[in-house]
Amino acid sequence: MSHPLLPEVLLLLLIFVLAALDAWMWPRRQGRGFAHAGFIGLLLPLTAALAMWGTRAASGLPWLAIDPYYETWRVLLLTIGVLMAALDAGRRPEADDGAETTLLLIAVGGGLVCIASRHLLLTYAGLEITALALLARSVRQGHMPLPPLSRWLTAHALGAALLLIGIALFALGSGDVSYDALRRQEPGPTTTAGGILLAIAVCLRAGVAPFHGWLAPLTRRPGQELTLILGLGVVPAVAVMARLIADPLIGFTTLPKLLIIVGLLGATLGNLLGLVQRDLRRLLAFALIIHTGYALMAIGATGGPDAHLLHLTVAALALVGLAAATEFRAEQITAAGLAARRPVLAAAVCVCLLSLAGVPPLLGFAARTRLLSNLAEFDEGVFVIAAVNVALTAWVFVAASGRVLFAPRAPQPPPPARPERTAVLVLAAGVLVLSGLWPAALVDLMAACDIVP
Amino acid sequence: MSGLDTPALVIAVIGLPAVAALLTLLTSAWPTVRRWMGVLLALGQVVLVLGVVSVFDTPPSERAAAGPLTIAQLETALPWMSTVEPPTRLAVDGLNLYALLLLSVISLLALLTDLVDGPSRAGLRQTGIFGVSAAAAGFLLSRDLVLAAACHGTTALVLALVIHMGADARPRRPAALSFLVPGLLASGCLWMAAIWCRSASDGLSASVDALVINVIPSGAVVLLTLFLILHLPLVPLHRWQTHSCGEGAAYSGILLTGGLWTILGVSGWLRLGLPLSVDLFDDVAALLRIWGGLSALIAVAVAAIQRDLGDRLRWACVGLAGLVAVGLGSVDLAATSGALLLCAALGLPRASTLCLVCWLPAETGGRGLALWWGVSVLALTAVAGFGGFAGLLPLLTGGSHAIGSVVGSPVGPTAWPVWACLLASVALVGVLLAPVSGIAHREQTTTMPWPLRLGLIVAVGVALATGWQPAPVADWVVSDVKRILADAPLPTEATHQPMDEQPVDDPEDAP
Numbered sequence: 001m002s003h004p005l006l007p008e009v010l011l012l013l014l015i016f017v018l019a020a021l022d023a024w025m026w027p028r029r030q031g032r033g034f035a036h037a038g039f040i041g042l043l044l045p046l047t048a049a050l051a052m053w054g055t056r057a058a059s060g061l062p063w064l065a066i067d068p069y070y071e072t073w074r075v076l077l078l079t080i081g082v083l084m085a086a087l088d089a090g091r092r093p094e095a096d097d098g099a100e101t102t103l104l105l106i107a108v109g110g111g112l113v114c115i116a117s118r119h120l121l122l123t124y125a126g127l128e129i130t131a132l133a134l135l136a137r138s139v140r141q142g143h144m145p146l147p148p149l150s151r152w153l154t155a156h157a158l159g160a161a162l163l164l165i166g167i168a169l170f171a172l173g174s175g176d177v178s179y180d181a182l183r184r185q186e187p188g189p190t191t192t193a194g195g196i197l198l199a200i201a202v203c204l205r206a207g208v209a210p211f212h213g214w215l216a217p218l219t220r221r222p223g224q225e226l227t228l229i230l231g232l233g234v235v236p237a238v239a240v241m242a243r244l245i246a247d248p249l250i251g252f253t254t255l256p257k258l259l260i261i262v263g264l265l266g267a268t269l270g271n272l273l274g275l276v277q278r279d280l281r282r283l284l285a286f287a288l289i290i291h292t293g294y295a296l297m298a299i300g301a302t303g304g305p306d307a308h309l310l311h312l313t314v315a316a317l318a319l320v321g322l323a324a325a326t327e328f329r330a331e332q333i334t335a336a337g338l339a340a341r342r343p344v345l346a347a348a349v350c351v352c353l354l355s356l357a358g359v360p361p362l363l364g365f366a367a368r369t370r371l372l373s374n375l376a377e378f379d380e381g382v383f384v385i386a387a388v389n390v391a392l393t394a395w396v397f398v399a400a401s402g403r404v405l406f407a408p409r410a411p412q413p414p415p416p417a418r419p420e421r422t423a424v425l426v427l428a429a430g431v432l433v434l435s436g437l438w439p440a441a442l443v444d445l446m447a448a449c450d451i452v453p
Numbered sequence: 454m455s456g457l458d459t460p461a462l463v464i465a466v467i468g469l470p471a472v473a474a475l476l477t478l479l480t481s482a483w484p485t486v487r488r489w490m491g492v493l494l495a496l497g498q499v500v501l502v503l504g505v506v507s508v509f510d511t512p513p514s515e516r517a518a519a520g521p522l523t524i525a526q527l528e529t530a531l532p533w534m535s536t537v538e539p540p541t542r543l544a545v546d547g548l549n550l551y552a553l554l555l556l557s558v559i560s561l562l563a564l565l566t567d568l569v570d571g572p573s574r575a576g577l578r579q580t581g582i583f584g585v586s587a588a589a590a591g592f593l594l595s596r597d598l599v600l601a602a603a604c605h606g607t608t609a610l611v612l613a614l615v616i617h618m619g620a621d622a623r624p625r626r627p628a629a630l631s632f633l634v635p636g637l638l639a640s641g642c643l644w645m646a647a648i649w650c651r652s653a654s655d656g657l658s659a660s661v662d663a664l665v666i667n668v669i670p671s672g673a674v675v676l677l678t679l680f681l682i683l684h685l686p687l688v689p690l691h692r693w694q695t696h697s698c699g700e701g702a703a704y705s706g707i708l709l710t711g712g713l714w715t716i717l718g719v720s721g722w723l724r725l726g727l728p729l730s731v732d733l734f735d736d737v738a739a740l741l742r743i744w745g746g747l748s749a750l751i752a753v754a755v756a757a758i759q760r761d762l763g764d765r766l767r768w769a770c771v772g773l774a775g776l777v778a779v780g781l782g783s784v785d786l787a788a789t790s791g792a793l794l795l796c797a798a799l800g801l802p803r804a805s806t807l808c809l810v811c812w813l814p815a816e817t818g819g820r821g822l823a824l825w826w827g828v829s830v831l832a833l834t835a836v837a838g839f840g841g842f843a844g845l846l847p848l849l850t851g852g853s854h855a856i857g858s859v860v861g862s863p864v865g866p867t868a869w870p871v872w873a874c875l876l877a878s879v880a881l882v883g884v885l886l887a888p889v890s891g892i893a894h895r896e897q898t899t900t901m902p903w904p905l906r907l908g909l910i911v912a913v914g915v916a917l918a919t920g921w922q923p924a925p926v927a928d929w930v931v932s933d934v935k936r937i938l939a940d941a942p943l944p945t946e947a948t949h950q951p952m953d954e955q956p957v958d959d960p961e962d963a964p
Contacts, residue, residue, distance in 0.1 A: 359610060359637065360603035361588075366534060369599060369648065376652030383652070384672075387645050398637065402630060405617065443535050 004052065004066040007045035007074060008112055014041040015105045018098060035089035038101035039420075042085050042108070046078040054445055063119040063178065065243075069305060069449040073115045073239050076313055080231045081108040083320045083424050087224050090324070090420030100137055104228070107133035111236035115243070120167045120177040120198075123240055127163070127205055131156055134233050138225055155204055155214035162201035169194030182248035195252045198244060199259070206237035208292050209266035215285050226281065227323040230288045231316045238292060238312060242299045246451035259300035260378075264385060266293030271392035283400060284319055287356050290393055291315035294371055297386060303374030306446035310367035313442075314432070317363075318352040321428030324421045325349045350401040351429040355436070357397030358390060363432045366439035460529035462505050463543045466553065467590045469498050470560065474583035481576030491579050495561040498586065502557040505545055511928050521728045522665055523548050523933040525596060533600055539658040541597035547933035549593040551797045551926050552720045556593065559712040559804060560586040562911060563705040566808060566904040570703050574618045578705055581615035585709055589717060598647030598725055599659040602640050608717070609636030616697055616706030632697030632710060635690060639683040639718070643725075646676040650729060661725050669729045677726035678737050681781070684718020685774035687748040694774070695767045698807045707811055708908065712804030715774060719781070719796045723789075727937055738782040745778025746870030749877040757884045762892075763810045769833070769885055770803055772877050779870045780848035787851025790934045794927060795835060795844030798919055801912035802832035802841075808905055818895020825901070825909055826892055830885040832916035835878065840919030843927065849875055 003009075018037060053071050084104060107130050114126025135152065170177050173191050174184075185191055204211040207230075218226055241259070249255055270290035277283050291311050298307035325348050351362065358368040368390055376383040435442050473494040480487040510526055525544030532540045545553070563582050567575060588611060591604035613636065617629035651659045654667035686694045693714070698707045730737050749772045756768035773795075780792025806829040813822070835841025852871040919926060 354610070360606035360640070365603055365606070369534065369644070372645070372648045373652060373656075376648050377656055380670075383649070391641060394637065394641065398633070402633075406630065439534055440532050440536050444537060447535065447537070 006052070007049040007078065008109070010045040010048060011042070011078075011105060011109050011112070014038075014044070015102060015109065017041075018102045018105065021098060034098035034101045035085060038105060039082060039085035039089055042078060042082045042105070046075070046082050049074045049078055054448070062180075063122050064116045065118045066116065067450060069243070069451045070116045072305075072309055072446055072449050073236075074112060076309075076316060077108055077111045077115070077232070077236065080235070080316050080320060081105070083324075083428065084224075084228050084231070086420045086424045087320070087324055090418040090422075090424070099140060103133045103137040103140070104232075107137070107228075107232045111232055114236050115239045117240075118179040118247075120170065120179075120182070120248075123244075124160075124163050124167065127202075127237065127240065128160065130233060130236060131205070134229055138229065151214045151217050155211070159201045159204040162197045162204065166194045166197035166201060169197065179243075179248040183250060185251070187251045192252065195249050195255060196258075198249070199241070199255060202237050202241045202244065203262060203296075206234050206241065206292050206296075207289060208262055208296060209269040209289055212266070212269075212289055215289065218285070224323045226284060227319045230284070230319055234288060234292060235312050235316060238295050238299075238308065241296065242305065242308060243451055245299055246302070256300040256302055259296045260382060263293040263296030263298075263300060264382070264389070266290070266296065267386075267389045267393070268293075271389055271396060274396040275392070277396075278403070280322070280400065283396075284322060287397070288315055288319065290389075291356070293389075294367075294386075297382075298371050298374055301371075301374040301378040301382075303377060304370075304447050305449045305451055306443055307367065307370040307374050309446040309449065310363065310370060310443070314355055314364045314367050317428045317432055318356045321352040321425055321432070322349060324424040324428065325352070345425075346404050348425045348429045349404050351432055353397045353401040353404070355432040357394045357401070359394060359398065360436065361433070362436035363439065363442070365436060366443055370443065459508055460527050460543075462501065462508070463527050463529050463545060463594055465501055466498070466505065467543075467587050467594065469494060469501060470583040470586035470590065473498075474580045474587060477576060477580045477583060481580075484572060484575065487576055487579060491564050491583070492561070494583070495557075495564050495586075499557040499561055502553050506550060506554060509545060509550055509929070511547075511925075511932075521731055521937045521939065522662060523724050524936065525662075531600075533597075539660065539663070541595065541600045542660055542662070543591075543594040544596055545594065546724065547929040547931075548720050548724050548793065550929050552593050552716050553590065555716060555797060555800050556586060556589055556713060558911070558915075559708060559800065562712075562804070562904075562908050563708045566708050566908055567703070567705040568904050569812065569902045570705065578615055578618050578703055581611050581618065582705055582709065584611040585615060585713075589713060592717060593720060596662060596725075597658075597660045598643060598650065598664070601721065601725060602644035602647055605643060605717070605721070606637060606640035609633060609640055612636070612706060612709055612714075613697075615709065616702040618703055618706075628697045628702035628706075632693045635683050635686070635693045636714075639680045642676040642680040642683070643721075646673040646680070646726075646729075649673040649676070661728055665728050669732060671733060674730045674733045674737065677722065677730060678740065681718055681722040681726060681741075682744065682778075684715060684722070685745075685778055686715075686771060687744050687774060687778055688751050688771060691748075691752070691771045691774075694771050695764070698767055698770075698811070702811070704808050704811065704905075707807050708804045710804075711770070711807040712800040715777070715803075716796050716800050719777060719793060722781075723793060723934070723937065734784065738784045741778045741782025742870040743782075745775045745780075745782060746873035747775075748772075748778065749775025750873050753877045753880045753884060757880070762813065762888055763807075765884065765888070766806060766810050769881050770807075772881055773799060773803075773833070773835075776845070776848065776874045776878060779852060779874045780844075783848075783852040783871070784938060785851040786931065786935050786938055787847040788849075789851075789938060790927065790931050791844045791846065791848030791851055793844070793930050793934065794923065795841050795848055797926065798835070798840030798844050798916065799833060801915050802829055802839075805829060805905070805908040805912040806833055808908060809901075812902070812905055813892075814899065816895065817898050818892040819897030820893050822897065822901065823889050823893035825906075827886065827889045828913050829909060830882075830889075832913055834882045834885060836882060838920050839916040840923065841916065842920055843923030845878060849878075 018034065053075055054068065081104065088101065110126050110129030110133060113129065114123050117123040117126055167177055169190050170182060174181050207215045218229060245255055245259065267290050270286045270293060274283060274286040277286060295308035295311045298311065325345055355362040355364040358364040372383065372386060372390065375386050473491065477487055477491060480490060523546035525546055528542055528544040530540035530542055560582060564579065567578050585608055588604045588607035592601050592608060595601040595604060613629045613633035616632055647659045650664045650669050650673050653670050654664050683690050698711050752768050752772035752775060756765050756772060759765040759768060777792045777796050780788045780795065783789065809825065809829065832839045835845040849871060
């Protein structure tokens with residue numbers, strides 16, 4: 001139980017088993033059997049990852065970094081995977097498509113690959129695997145309208161192209177695009193262009209403003225799918241960005257400043273759009289734009305990995321919790337007046353929203369504190385602008401939770417939640433509350449993550 | 454039992470209500486069990502705080518603090534945000550001791566008063582009351598600004614929920630939101646100031662003991678001052694006082710808000726804000742004096758023209774906050790101590806009177822109710838014989854002396870805030886006593902619920918007791934206020950040592 005790649009091996013085995021089961025059981029796919037199998041199966045790698053978290057194992061592989069930073073991300077990604085599999089299992093009874101569960105597992109595996117990679121081609125492969133698996137899952141699951149599909153595909157193709165061009169520019173310089181080789185390169189015009197293209201490509205994948213155009217149409221998708229795309233598509237991209245900035249592109253001193261500008265832009269834009277937004281599903285997308293912005297600022301400020309890790313943890317847990325708590329439909333969802341009909345559900349929604357707001361005693365408060373501390377040491381002007389943004393974020397999400405609590409009773413009661421969804425909701429809200437009340441353990445684990453192995 | 458070897462008491466003061474909140478949630482299905490367990494645990498909290506009071510060393514003659522700080526007793530360390538950073542410290546001092554006592558008593562009263570709101574969502578309200586109690590205790594005890602901000606924000610959030618969970622039939626939204634927005638804004642001010650100060654110093658600790666030896670950015674001082682002003686409250690940032698304690702709020706919420714919120718702000722600012730504001734002391738003091746004086750005059754004028762009894766009382770509370778602000782801004786031992794004493798003494802009468810006026814139906818009256826109203830108002834307006842007078846008198850005399858010593862004459866042009874306070878304090882008595890005859894002449898159609906009556910009895914009793922024997926509370930306060938205002942010479946970082954390692958002065962070691 002101590003090999004550093006044990007969770008990944010388990011995950012791989014699970015994918016094969018589920019794929020085989022899917023092929024074998026094709027005519028009899030009724031109920032939620034595959035989703036439950038995926039959920040229980042994902043718990044195995046998560047348990048192994050939690051047991052190994054913080055043990056500082058070394059992989060011994062040149063292109064893969066099994067370091068504490070990766071271990072933290074592994075836990076986070078597998079947690080998102082487990083929660084999403086539980087949400088899958090908690091959907092209304094319908095034909096159980098084993099392919100969907102398999103694609104979910106592949107997306108998690110792709111995320112793990114790109115976070116661990118220490119070679120640009122492997123990074124590219126990981127990002128592609130994740131994005132294609134999520135795209136295929138979304139297309140299979142429902143009736144993806146043309147605009148979101150085309151925008152997503154365009155953004156995806158553009159990102160892939162930029163990434164490949166950037167890799168090619170780096171390859172022109174040294175012929176080797178492993179991180180170790182890139183770190184030794186002197187910044188020149190070609191490599192600078194390559195670095196900027198890489199950064200843009202990853203920002204495009206992360207949906208950071210002003211590259212967030214593909215996110216908006218996706219908000220017409222059901223909340224669970226949106227959360228899956230946001231959680232498993234965007235989060236690994238930010239991890240890749242942090243790894244690139246800290247390791248192979250460390251010589252490019254302008255990139256961290258660029259990231260802070262992009263992060264500020266994203267957070268400000270997300271906040272301003274969120275101020276006038278009443279649809280909770282769109283607010284989820286803005287929440288991720290805002291939190292990705294904060295994460296990029298934390299990466300740019302280079303004050304330790306805990307700030308951006310905490311922000312993405314909060315965003316992922318809150319988004320999964322919100323997806324579990326609310327039965328999203330095609331029409332506009334405000335969740336206004338939910339407290340009058342379903343007080344427990346409303347309380348959990350409020351915990352998630354207030355955590356996004358950065359209000360104590362929830363985990364978002366610890367994340368904001370670490371971010372602002374880093375920014376205050378980095379530059380006072382940036383700190384002041386970020387502080388205004390933090391206040392705006394608090395306003396946006398406190399107002400949203402106020403609508404949930406205080407608005408008049410909704411005309412139609414929300415549909416009853418299945419036990420799986422309730423469990424996900426309670427788990428997400430519980431983690432946000434408990435780790436917010438006593439954040440020392442999580443903060444220390446994340447602060448001790450060295451990005452450079 | 455020595456005052457220095459019982460730090461577990463400090464943890465228990467926070468932990469007991471937190472555990473009580475959890476137990477309340479777990480026993481929500483059994484109302485009788487929940488209620489009795491709540492009362493017992495709230496009594497336990499009172500006993501715990503009395504234990505803290507009994508081990509408190511008054512005056513703390515043997516110890517010293519590093520700079521213009523309160524002298525910490527019963528210190529305990531808490532690795533809250535991170536175990537690798539310097540741990541946050543919790544401690545009792547002369548400025549938070551009475552506030553802790555007030556907190557435990559008001560929590561018990563709130564628990565009993567909650568019966569008036571009926572059984573609907575009573576379990577959640579009781580959980581909220583204990584949550585407020587735990588978070589407010591954490592705020593009062595913390596010497597770390599970030600932890601204080603976190604506890605403050607938690608208090609505001611949970612208190613807003615308690616206010617919100619009043620009776621179903623009444624409009625609830627304005628009350629809870631009116632409180633929550635300025636409450637969270639105040640928390641945000643404290644939080645930003647903490648982070649700003651920390652980055653300007655060693656970047657590790659946000660403890661006031663570590664920050665006080667560094668240069669504090671002026672922006673942080675502005676934020677700390679805003680924190681106080683939002684708490685007092687001063688016009689035009691007074692809406693939480695006039696709205697959140699009004700129609701629709703739960704009685705327990707009104708009791709907690711009216712009794713605690715101002716003393717939390719004043720005590721917190723004196724302990725954490727004022728020591729960090731020494732470089733801009735004069736500017737902050739002048740701002741508080743002028744703003745407080747203006748606010749007191751405006752609030753009393755507005756209170757005088759209110760026809761509704763509740764509105765009149767709530768505006769009068771805003772006027773009283775103006776007096777406290779002038780006292781805090783007078784930079785004088787008597788005036789500042791008086792402001793804190795006045796603020797502490799008004800907690801219980803304000804809370805119980807706000808509950809009374811919220812319950813009092815428009816058509817109900819009678820001699821009994823008029824008598825209660827009159828006595829409560831006398832306690833609230835700090836007339837002689839009640840606890841508030843022991844604060845108001847030194848506030849006015851100290852304020853006029855301090856301002857006079859600055860400008861050369863006690864009736865100089867900058868002395869007007871003190872005269873405004875004097876005028877406002879006299880006018881408030883008339884404004885609030887005027888409705889007594891109206892209440893007395895109404896017909897008594899209903900009897901006052903016993904929890905409200907009990908609250909009034911406790912409030913008036915405590916006000917009378919502290920009015921005739923103010924010395925114990927004053928002894929707690931004065932030595933620490935004196936230390937802060939003396940603006941002790943700031944030691945350099947090299948000479949700064951934790952208090953437990955403070956070397957004993959030995960004349961033979963002197964060069």
